[in-house]
């Protein structure tokens with residue numbers, strides 16, 4: 001017997017997405033790809049007057065997986081969104097000024113027999129060797145030389161373990177995904193949502209637009225950006241503020257003309273009161289300064305960004321205030337929040353778009369089969385909220401790691417970090433790693449061992465001991481294996497095309 005008041009979702013028919021930024025159109029594309037229009041009718045409402053945030057141009061490898069899952073031709077997408085390839089992130093001036101390190105995608109080294117690569121490398125360092133961990137990461141070596149090749153076409157070679165993501169023009173990507181979704185039956189409604197109506201049990205029933213039109217739905221997806229129109233303004237779920245862990249609260253962004261070759265990596269350069277991104281696309285470069293407003297004014301941040309960029313500004317610098325943290329409930333009743341409406345963690349590891357696709361993966365897994373106000377639905381929503389919260393916490397800890405080990409004390413911002421309180425979960429991870437390079441890696445975590453090892457090494461943390469079983473190996477064997485592996489990557493990368501050449505050949509303008 002079904003006693004609940006709300007609409008019956010046994011066969012969910014009408015999904016309404018509020019917001020047409022990257023999040024809204026990714027959600028529309030993914031759902032349209034999963035459901036025939038007769039099974040699930042999808043409407044997306046967006047307001048041209050409000051517009052989109054227009055940043056969010058650096059991705060991580062799961063984004064390439066998203067395109068594949070949608071059946072999108074990668075070369076076509078790259079051409080249409082003026083995208084470039086990304087092999088990882090180069091961090092400059094984080095440990096101390098003048099020092100840099102690379103966080104590569106993909107593998108770092110291969111196992112030595114039964115031994116994990118990192119442990120073998122560590123063993124050699126503890127025995128007095130001095131070699132760069134990064135020289136064993138194909139992505140890092142390619143990036144240093146400005147080279148690129150698709151690892152899937154070089155599977156059994158020294159660069160076969162590489163991986164990649166894309167830098168993309170957020171606006172063009174939004175248009176591309178909109179075309180994709182509309183072709184598959186998604187209906188777009190232009191208009192500003194003014195009112196949200198719920199039944200007595202809290203289930204959202206409909207939206208009213210500024211011009212009086214009404215949109216009914218069975219399930220609503222809030223992709224309205226920082227406004228969080230449904231999940232916060234209407235459902236009032238509350239926001240958990242993480243400013244004590246990550247105090248940056250503003251960004252200024254500007255697009256500039258290109259100068260020189262298109263680098264196949266994002267740059268994150270530490271600044272006096274935060275850090276600056278540089279994201280190279282085929283037709284322009286995206287730049288921004290993420291900062292802590294306690295230590296620098298908007299005018300100073302804007303001036304610093306304009307002084308630091310190479311190339312001519314193509315846009316007026318845009319100021320973007322933000323709050324770091326996550327909604328207390330990301331899914332409540334018949335409303336799911338995604339993207340900036342769900343929460344925000346500064347874009348140091350380019351994780352926001354990933355969290356959107358991750359949210360959609362979990363949503364599809366827990367797709368509500370019953371009325372929104374049933375115990376079944378509440379259990380699904382609770383599990384979704386638990387999983388997504390773990391993801392947010394993992395990313396928060398990983399971002400804090402980039403700051404909290406700094407040796408910089410040259411500005412008040414960096415001195416603040418010297419005494420900052422570190423989340424206990426991260427403190428434990430650091431202690432574990434310092435002991436013998438051990439990592440607390442969950443099966444379902446985004447950042448795998450090469451990511452943690454790269455940032456630990458880049459931030460000067462070298463474990464004091466390693467796996468003692470390596471002592472069983474004949475002396476010299478580990479060193480010889482490491483040298484040979486490094487040499488073979490270097491030799492192969494020498495032969496690869498440079499990034500711009502590869503882009504021209506792989507994605508020729510039509």
Ligand code: FAD
Nearest residue numbers: 019020021023047053056058193224225339340347352353
């Ligand atoms: P928005 O782009 O703000 O879209 C909101 C939509 O809701 C718009 O269409 C708007 O019109 C609509 N809307 C709002 N109110 C109403 C209303 N009342 N009625 C109708 N429609 C309405 N992510 C990454 O993955 N990589 C990065 O490098 C990265 N860098 C970032 C840098 C900064 C400084 C910031 C702030 C974010 C960054 N992000 C990054 C995050 C990224 O910008 C977002 O994940 C992405 O752009 C999606 O934003 P959104 O669609 O959630 O919100």
